[in-house]
Amino acid sequence: MSTPHPVILVVNAGSSSVKVSVYTVPEAAHENADINPVLSANGQIEGIGVAPRLRASMADGHVVADESFPVSQVSDHDAAFRLVRLVLSIGLRDNPPVAVGHRVVHGGSDFSQAVCIDDDVIARLEALIPLAPLHQPHNLTAIRAVRKAAPDLLQVACFDTAFHAGHDMLAQLMALPYSYYERGIRRYGFHGLSYEYIARRLTQVAPDLAEGRVIVAHLGNGASLCAMHGGRSVDSTMGLTALDGMPMGTRCGSIDPGVVLWLAQQGMTADAIQSMLYGESGLKGLSGVSSDMRALLTSDEPRARLAVDFYALRAAQEIGKLAVTLGGLDALVFTAGIGANSPAVRSRICAHLETLFGISLDAGANEENGQRISSNGSRVPVLVLPTDEEGIVALSTARIMRECGRR
Incomplete structure (x- = not known):
């Protein structure tokens, strides 16, 4: 046997x-x-x-x-x-x-x-x-x-932070006294296991694009974007915590830090502020309907539409910022629950990018969640690739098993 x-x-x-x-x-x-x-x-x-x-x-x-x-x-x-x-x-x-x-x-x-x-x-x-x-x-x-x-x-x-560990210092810094950076207060980036998988997957399905300047949009209940060059992370929309960057299901994303000061001055405790920023904001807070993008897309409530429109605009703005870091854009990849499964959200985001990047979608391919959803005339290819964070964890664990001699 x-x-x-x-x-x-x-x-x-x-x-x-x-x-x-x-x-x-x-x-x-x-x-x-x-x-x-x-x-x-x-x-x-x-x-x-x-x-x-x-x-x-x-x-x-x-x-x-x-x-x-x-x-x-x-x-x-x-x-x-x-x-x-x-x-x-x-x-x-x-x-x-x-x-x-x-x-x-x-x-x-x-x-x-x-x-x-x-x-x-x-x-x-x-x-x-x-x-x-x-x-x-x-x-x-x-x-x-x-x-x-x-x-x-x-x-x-x-x-989730490891894939971003090689960021240039400019991508890590916040404009606080430098002593805080030395104490570890810096921009780390998250969803790294997902981005590592997409980087590997791109080498299989589009090796020519994998070596270029790629922005990956990991859009789920938690959401962030990552700028990659040659399959390595260059920058990310998330920072010290997974609260930064894009609005998410219940998280606020980037806001004026003065808002937090104002809330504290109004008598809110740190725990109450944390609870609101992490659990009552984002799509849920804006819409008053749900944190679930599927529910918002089918809702007749005006604030549900407002939340979706805001989400799409902020995603497009973050793509623009990351493209500046990369010095251009050779491919855009959507992944995670919303990114890989919501044609409506992808369409809304890409509509904001048409003038600046020449991005246009093939409506049929987008509706079917095809692997390449950009039209033949699009200056930038747009792909949809489901992620597999668990697969990356299994791979890393197996490698450590081999190194330890524990098979």
């Missing part, structure tokens, strides 16, 4: 969901061969603490679980992670995982690549919680849950 391939779990703990994916790692042909983990199953709990729903399926689409739960049963991320792991473990009894890779949102200035998790790493990640309050605590909850269940299991942290 042949020895089963090693199994890796990938955990992506968001603000209201926990995703767990199962990857197998085929034997490499030789020591320096590429590692290509293969997805075999995934599970996810959404609506934690509100309306919990578990879904799990095999890579071929076969659904193995689809069930809703009372809030009391899945009230927090710890309970959600245990439930997803329990469901997926049914298929892993004869081949338990040898490693767990975690998406961790903020790595600060300490981590420019994936690392093995130990006590020191956990302590440094805890210190970054104020810079990613929606995500970092849940990332750490998952890490601790694995430690409790399997203390000797290899765990790897893969950072």
Whole structure:
């Protein structure tokens, strides 16, 4: 009987969901061969603490679980992670995982690549919680849950900030006293796992464009844009925190810092201001309807239309700013939940870019979410590429397994 391939779990703990994916790692042909983990199953709990729903399926689409739960049963991320792991473990009894890779949102200035998790790493990640309050605590909850269940299991942290670690100082600076930069108060950028995947994917589907000046729009409930040159991050719309840049589902994006001072002067506490900027602003705050772009696009409420129009304009403005950094634009790529699945939003954004960049869309290709949606006459190619953050985490985890000799 042949020895089963090693199994890796990938955990992506968001603000209201926990995703767990199962990857197998085929034997490499030789020591320096590429590692290509293969997805075999995934599970996810959404609506934690509100309306919990578990879904799990095999890579071929076969659904193995689809069930809703009372809030009391899945009230927090710890309970959600245990439930997803329990469901997926049914298929892993004869081949338990040898490693767990975690998406961790903020790595600060300490981590420019994936690392093995130990006590020191956990302590440094805890210190970054104020810079990613929606995500970092849940990332750490998952890490601790694995430690409790399997203390000797290899765990790897893969950072959303790492892909941007090579930014020029001009892209990192804020116009504060320089001593704050030396203390780590700088622009980091986020969604790096998504951008790393798109950079790799571009080399496969459009190698000529991959070497050029590319702007990638990661548009989901969280949203940012990244300027790449030669597949490397040059600049990003997000800064010290994932609150910066574009308006998002519930996050405000860039605002006049004087607004925060005014709110504090009116007597709002730091916690109340944080709650409003992260959880009550963005599309939700502007529309008064929903943070979900799908709901806004079908709503008859004037403020829903206002929120969508504002979102599209701000995205186009950020594209213009990043094009200045790049010195031009050779391709525009849309990805993530809204970017890869909303023809209406892409159309609105690109309409703002027609005069400046000569961008025009093929209406049919855009409506079908085609891979290349720009028209033949467009001066800049426009692509739609679904992202795969979990795949990048699996790849990084497998590489660290190889380096550690733990296969």
